[in-house]
Amino acid sequence: MTLPRKDLFHLPEGMIYLDGNSLGPLPKSVDGALSAMVTDQWGAHLIKGWNVDDWMGQPMRVGNLVGKLVGAPEGSVTMGDTLSVKVYQALSAAVQMRPDRKVILSDSGNFPSDLYMAQGLIAQLGQGHELRIVDPFDVMDSITDEVAAVMITQVDYRSGRMHDMATLTAKARDAGAVMIWDLAHSAGAVPVDLQGCGCEFAVGCTYKYLNGGPGAPAFIYVRPDVVEGIKPALSGWLGHDVPFAFDLDYRPAMGIERMRIGTPPVLQLAALEAALDVWDGIEMEDIRSTSIRLTELFISEVEARCPELTLFSPRDGTQRGSQVSFAHDNAFAVMQSLIERDVIGDFRAPNLIRFGFTPLYIDEDDVLGAVAILADVLDNRIWDDPKYMTKGRVT
Numbered sequence: 001m002t003l004p005r006k007d008l009f010h011l012p013e014g015m016i017y018l019d020g021n022s023l024g025p026l027p028k029s030v031d032g033a034l035s036a037m038v039t040d041q042w043g044a045h046l047i048k049g050w051n052v053d054d055w056m057g058q059p060m061r062v063g064n065l066v067g068k069l070v071g072a073p074e075g076s077v078t079m080g081d082t083l084s085v086k087v088y089q090a091l092s093a094a095v096q097m098r099p100d101r102k103v104i105l106s107d108s109g110n111f112p113s114d115l116y117m118a119q120g121l122i123a124q125l126g127q128g129h130e131l132r133i134v135d136p137f138d139v140m141d142s143i144t145d146e147v148a149a150v151m152i153t154q155v156d157y158r159s160g161r162m163h164d165m166a167t168l169t170a171k172a173r174d175a176g177a178v179m180i181w182d183l184a185h186s187a188g189a190v191p192v193d194l195q196g197c198g199c200e201f202a203v204g205c206t207y208k209y210l211n212g213g214p215g216a217p218a219f220i221y222v223r224p225d226v227v228e229g230i231k232p233a234l235s236g237w238l239g240h241d242v243p244f245a246f247d248l249d250y251r252p253a254m255g256i257e258r259m260r261i262g263t264p265p266v267l268q269l270a271a272l273e274a275a276l277d278v279w280d281g282i283e284m285e286d287i288r289s290t291s292i293r294l295t296e297l298f299i300s301e302v303e304a305r306c307p308e309l310t311l312f313s314p315r316d317g318t319q320r321g322s323q324v325s326f327a328h329d330n331a332f333a334v335m336q337s338l339i340e341r342d343v344i345g346d347f348r349a350p351n352l353i354r355f356g357f358t359p360l361y362i363d364e365d366d367v368l369g370a371v372a373i374l375a376d377v378l379d380n381r382i383w384d385d386p387k388y389m390t391k392g393r394v395t
Ligand SMILES: *Cc1c(COP(=O)(O)O)cnc(C)c1O
Pocket: 082, 083, 084, 085, 110, 111, 113, 114, 153, 157, 182, 184, 185, 205, 218
């Protein structure tokens, strides 16, 4: 199928949306499916919906759809909660698998929530674990036999720099460490082969490149041969083997279902399930090659027309995810003035403007249009206005 597929999305007229790496736009398949679900299932069936509409099976059903996009075998992915919670679950299970080791290895390019969850877990365990945060370029050499778990986000949220999953996972395996991949900026952006790389855990969110909408649930993958050994730290009733036996004692469900916790977000999962329709007939390799073409065009045009900006992302397309960042001393104001002109990207502290490229609905005309407006904002110092300097709660 040829890209882009703009016809599948609601995209506001005149807007160039380069922020699908933060929040994907609304697929047209979602509004109808969601309102039908609300009316015909929740409205008409009420509590019977858990059985007649199989709301209870939704986390596994949607998990299989997401799993296909990241190379996970059938039945190895489940949905629910937020990514931060799924990070906690994966990490707590990973350290439990290596009781003799006390180091959790991560890098300074990781998203802070992942690091915060590790810090919280370590404090809670009180067993003397250490979170070792190294430079992204030093991860490989830091995987030693002290390391219990390596917890890495494949694509750096600021620079877009991408780790090589196969190589790092092999190194972790050789060192006897458990590997956890965070695919927040990978799922739906770059080809991922979970089964091939052999990592024990992977987690990710679905409101970024998978267009599941604000608050869409996260996913978790556990390698099928290790899942039965995990005693879940967040042992909720829906991860129990027989939730409706209402036993007083927890006993984990078989397989990946033990990573479920409580009641699934049924409406959000319905929205996500419909949103995943846009991937029908799309090859992730086509997404990747188009993304590299678009980001290369963007970089070369920006460098030709906006000398004030400094490329912060890797120049080599194969080393980047699907986003590009540039540094500027007044990055916040520059981005605010772009947003006012309907070119949507985001600002990342301290000095980055960041743009996501999503081949499903972004094409070369969008890239050229965005660069023209960016050049205008810089050449005419349009950003240099107090109205572009006020920060909201979300930047
Ligand atoms: C977006 C993102 C998160 C966000 O976590 P939530 O719990 O969904 O808010 C966490 N980690 C990484 C690496 C991210 O990119």
